[in-house]
Amino acid sequence: MDLVELYLRQKETGIALANDTSCGVGYAPLSELERVVLQIEKKLNSNEIKSLHPEIGEDIKVMGTRRGDTVELTIACAFIDRYISSLHDYFDKKLHLASLVEHETKLTTHKQVMVTINAADDIAAESIYLTITGTSAESGDDGEVGRGNRVNGLITPYRSMNMEAAAGKTR
Template sequence: MPPEELSETLRKKRRRLDKTQGKIADLTGLSVSQISRIEKNSVDKIAIEAAEKFIEENFKVLRPEHIEFESRIGETSTDLEDVYNREEVLSNDTSFGVGHYPLSDAEKLALGLEEKILEIDEAGEDIKIMVTREKDVVDVTVAVAGITSRIENLEAEKYSYYD
């Protein structure tokens, strides 16, 4: 094969590879397939549109059209669906992420608390913090796994987090 044809063949292969390799963004997590009128395909569409918007707003060179987005968001356990129908504020382990900027005061508080908790020698890294605010009332719920090898006894465990 003459060098010109080889070069063109390699360019075509490279273009095909560029379109497929490292260009897929998988959006994963769990959601409830139906809350009011939001259905499974709406969740997929919302997730993909949000990811495209994030890329567009946060990268100078990378564009959404450079990426093939695939939504693989599954349906949450039916046991958890009731959580979404309750009036009171509840939280479960994060199974689907949502983010925005700038951070609210509640988010700043949660991040600051996490940093402080990570300074506690007995605290593990599996930290869950839920901050809610209704008008002037801020409520904070914290769950922290303890590292048992660093905790002397049950009494020490009770008080190590509150120092």
């Protein structure tokens, strides 16, 4: 269908017309865990943290689970190689980041918080999440529009949601 023709018909009839459909699902308020996850992701991607810790890349994913009164945060955080001098330096900076996250969570929750950063790191094999760009794109993760692009920034498997993605990847 020609969109120009569609808009001309809409102008004539006064009836809103579309050549596509979309569906949205929302909920409120955010749970305490959802607020913690968003708070940490926003903090780690803030200008303040990026200037204090340039080794922290922009590709940061925060997964949170709550079991009773314990919150577990698993964070995938791309580190930028030019700001890391050695394997020891990487692990020192990773520990510092975990401490920063633990401190930041105290602003939102009184629950016990356990933080794991880059869980796949293997010190014995010297296999760590070290990148040139600070993103996972160089590893084949090209960030297609889809599951991770919820308007509120959260993937919430126990909440109502649909599979529609917000237009583009601008968030």
